[in-house]
Amino acid sequence: MLYEWHSDQSSARLAAVPTRTPEDFDRHWADILSNPEVLARIIQLDGAAVGYLVSFIRDRRRWLGYWISREHWGCGLASAGVALFLNIETARPIHAAVAKHNRASRRVLEKAGFRVMEEGIHEVQGERIEELLCVLA
16 A cells, blocks of 8 residues: 555656656665654554654654655644654654655645744755755744
């Protein structure tokens, strides 16, 4: 299910993340989930998985990531999920990166209290994407 969400080219571009082969995707998530510093949770709606949230360490900073399946966009699930997740993941500061063109995801972070710290460029599969680096103190 996670692979199907991430293999959607439009969703991946909106999130500014690379698409992967099924094998690379499985290896990537095996690495993530084997790391004891990672906290990951599935978002469910009526007993079905519709997204996930994850926090992890990169460059000595704690980061937040999340994904909602495309058919559940615009329903408030990301905002609700992030708010609940941040009650479990209490490490602060926590950082998040969002593609500048992804206004909905930026709004999710703003509602959770994140503030834009700086702007940057992120390269994904040869495409340069403007991103906002956000922090929740």
